[in-house]
Amino acid sequence: MANTVARRGFTTTRAQLGSPFHYAEGPRTNIPFNPLTKHFFWRYWGFMITGFGAPFAIAVWQTMKTK
Template identity: 55%
Template sequence: MSPQSILRASPRAANMISRRMFHATRARLSSPYHYPEGPYSNLPFNTKTRFFKLRFWLYAVTGFGAPFGIACASFPRRYPERRDRGRTILMKTM
């Protein structure tokens, strides 16, 4: 028996298959799994404090500057003989 003949035989089955089963229940605010909704509610920090601008700029400068600082620290020094606490040890060239 083909699926089309089954659907023709019972119109209720066709209605059940074609209809999506969405639930129309409201979110319960007393539930521990519901979070507040609205603008800025998805951010993990408060944007309405006095120090938000300062904290944001410190975070942005640190996040943007850290890769460059790490890259500069990983490069070899230009004058490796000057790393000995003020005593200059010059290498002889032949």
């Protein structure tokens, strides 16, 4: 059994960058935004505060609304 596995010759190939089905690899290439921009910090926290706070703000608004 060990000889069979050794004889199979497992190999891997490097992704070809010229192919339309592969993208550049490396740090920050797998995310849909650029964290190196000047205002990324403010945009990030604005998005997080809005996304996390909206459900709570909606709940408070619905609770305080007159029937």
